[in-house]
Amino acid sequence: MNAKFDSEIRQRYLAVDTANVADVLDTLGLTNQGLAAELAAVSGTRLAGWAYTIAGRMQYYEGGGDPMKMEACNGIGPDEISVWSGNGEGICYFGELIAVGMKEQGSVGALVDGGVRDVRWLNEHEIPVFARYHTSVQSIGRWKVTSYQESVSLRGATSTWVTVDPGDFVVADEDGAVVIPQQYIGRVLEEAERLTATEVKIREALAAGDSLSECLAKFGHV
Known part of the structure; x- marks a missing residue:
């Protein structure tokens, strides 16, 4: 892949509904790719990009920072989303300063199976973030990054993980x-775009006075 290709793919995904993407995954037999409902928008409304994974765990420690967390954050690149996983509860993994630093490196948002803070400022900086909860409590001394750019597990909608x-x-x-x-990225995108185009035609036909049954007979179920 190259940077131009990555950006074009991302922009195309931003133009389709997640519901259509989920439907396509179902038809391919990938039935447990949806994430838990608790992972919802805290800033912005849409998120799309390649996963840059970061994992951590609750761990008491002394000192003023987490060197591996900084190392992990510095590795992210253009059109990537930081995907955060860990067993933290009540504390934030991700906030404004990390978000701004990642944005400067081309990152396009974050998906956090845990907590975030500085929500007002994330919105001010127009950084899309989806997270499980928000909290004012920092991670320093409580939660540490243990790995990055390795497989992680996030809470699922139809499966545990x-x-x-x-x-x-x-x-x-x-x-x-x-x-x-x-x-499956390319295959899913093409089919999701096809479903999206069909839905546009159905909405136009409904607006023109056709009944729903007429639309479904003409365009099929989506």
């Missing part, structure tokens, strides 16, 4: 978040 590998694709909107395995 969904595996996210580096280079998988993440899409999220008002309906929820979905993970597309890397080898």
